Amino acid sequence: MQCALQPERLPSLRAINPMGIYRHYPAPCGPANVGPSENMGRLDGGPAMGGQEVETFWDWITVFAFAGLATLLLQRSAEEEPRDELWQYAPPAVGCAIVNYIGNEGYHAPAAVLFVAVIVYIFKVLKVPVPFLK
Secondary structure: OOHHHOHHHOOEEEEEOOOOOEEEEEOOOHHHOOOOOOOOOOOOOOHHHOOOOOOOHHHHHHHHHHHHHHHHHHHHHOOOOOOOOHHHHHHHHHHHHHHHHHHHOOOHHHHHHHHHHHHHHHHHOOOOOOHHHO
């Protein structure tokens, strides 16, 4: 299957260069040439990008934990005097990846224990105040 023989599959994409002149580029051929609604809201780019859907409990819980960790890093890096080092964020980030992997492989008990360890690390080492213990 060649894209040159299927002009209906080649909608032009408008791209603007730094000089302000419009140029037309052909859309890519093959499975990556999907409509915007097919991959809308996907965290992995969808099947066209070779990814998998975020669908398991471990996918969602680790994405939320990592998003909270990234938000904490960004908030604290904007402080006048940062209270922690950048390397201190690596163990819980790697921990989230490991939890997701072993949880998706079916080892739920070790994944749960490691996830609790990641959360304890975030609260103890990064000194995040516990909101409901004030």
